[in-house]
Amino acid sequence: MKPVRSMILVSSDPQSKERGANEVYQCLQEELKSFGLESEVSLSMVGDVGRSDVSPLVIVYPDAVIYGPVQPEDAHSIVEEHLYKGRVVSGLQAPTRELSGRIAWLSARKGTLPAEQRIVLERAGLIDPDDINDYIIHDGYLALGKALTEMTPMEVIKTIDQSGLKGRGGAGFPTGSKWKFVSQVAGPKKYVICNADESEPGTFKDRLILEGDPHSIIEAMTIAAYAVGADEGYIYIRGEYALARRRLVNAIRQANEMGFLGQNIFGTGFNFKIHVHSGAGAYICGEETALIESIEGKRGEPRARPPYPTTNGLWGKPTLVNNVETLANIPPILRSGAAWYRKFGTPSSPGTKVYTILGNVNVTGLIEVPMGITLREVIAIYARGMKNNATFKLAQTGGSSGSIIPASLQDTPMDFDAFNRAGVSLGSGALLICDENTCVVDLARVLLNFFRVESCGKCNPCRIGNQRAYQILSNIAEGTGTLRDLDDLQALSDELYQLSNCGLGQTSGTPIRDILKHFRAEVEAHIRLKVCPTGVCPMNGHRA
Amino acid sequence: MTIGITDPEKIRTTVYAVIERCGATQDELIPILSEINHKLGYLPAEALDEISHLLKVPKSQVFSVASFYRMLSTKPRGTHVVQFCESAPCHVVGGREVWEELQDQLHLQSGETTRDGCWTLVTTSCLGICGVGPVIMVDEDVYGNVTPAQVKDILARYM
16 A cells, blocks of 8 residues: 555445445545645545444544535535645534544544444454455454464464354354364365355344455454365355455455465465355355355255254365354454453453444444443443433344343343343344334234245244244234234244254244243233234234 | 346347356356346246256256245346335334335335336345335335335336
């Protein structure tokens, strides 16, 4: 990267683009040209820079001044005043209270918000994702060099094991153990797969990592391959993520050219190549064996387990499958050590977690915070309270397959163990926060509709069970439910859990179980009184 | 995208070109289907026959894959495809009203195509842009924070 005097970043997440980030970029480009500053000032679009209620943002370094929301017509004064004359355009600055994450620390350093701790999103939004040099000067590929030249594969696995990192895809399986399993299987051919089929409703953390910092995933996969003895890897990315795919393909090309991928990496004789495989739209392909089937060119139907992918995965070979966010934790752990990583989060769940905040709150978006933060803190601090001063009623965590958490549980620290004890699943980190105007029957119906549509149809409990549960919930929403339906729903929920082949079916009964446990009175009102207390359900008297 | 391609030559040349590029192996089946779907707007039966022949994969298997994935369509679609996200995060922030407005404006139910072949309306699962729900997608353009009042204007851009 050639040295420049100043750097301008324009936020380019979908929301910013929706609000005209591209036009702002073009206007800035023209203004820079007309002032003759193109050679001294670099201009780039960057992925999401955090929560963006004042997007599109324009960030000017090294002063770290943040302007937002910027209109195309503001480009002239920003370039003339700030970059040409060197005066901050105070009238256009984004209000400090509207910013979070590293962006906020850089601008105000006042800490009006409790600190986010960014490990996996450390660089997202601050580097040019299409430029490998930008990644390298921000400690990129340092961890890979260290692993390959100073550590044995066993030492790498031991470090990951000691860090206590748990899989961030939802299940929370210890990453070190998984790596150990794959490394212990003898065999000349092994695969590493990055699961980027992020389809859980309400989750988009992986997209932001891939769009903002694609090299971190390539580096992590290469380290993983070295540790378990693989020489080939796949990134299975969902078909809807076109931008992330483009950036990944570009990043892989650059890494190959620089010798961080390919043959004889760092002169150690270690070889590794990565393929990018796009999905074609199927939630089930986030399940690791379905994902493997899909890479092999088949329907995404989960396999029977055991045998697990760690011994019989892609093309029957031992395969390591890790989620994007899990992998993004690997390079920082190797760079700074397991003890450093354990300083964050709780003893049983070290590290940070990326949450997406959605629903009836004032600010939606994504945050990376240490494990163990409570829902109350998230709502009050990061989401800035409920919209229209409504009352918080329930949160749905971890996408469709997660749990419904009533307001009474909002002070439970969100880590894997505490949530397990409370019978709640942390899932993928989506936090759908609903106010008093949300009807639990209506919500459960929408969730079951999702499972009904997305069930792959391979095993009967899931294919028929979800369809039946959806029908019953529809009847209740139409005012034609009976009290017996509630027993049937409970039974269906148990059967889905016990009999289904894979995680989709096993968790699809969770919303039913949770609404019957926490909101039974509201459900019964639909049946006994023929009234939807929130006035959401149609109650037209139809019956499926 | 056109409705119901009848020119067998066009289908054949598209299939050949895509397979030439991707390689004729079964693990490339999904990329091949995706690309043909993108180029032709859907997967005509003739294209599936041709793929089965070239890849030496049974027709039943090609069809079972083609009909499994949401982004692949074995039926002709309209010139413009409107996708509405029906997942919970969009639903609780006003998605239902947007869906009703879409149905009213286009006079279509989910999965239907207008008679003039102009519009197809489908529901989809989460598109991963939940921070700005409710979300609709028209062809490859994404619209966030959609209100029922905006639906008419958004659709008018494609008329």
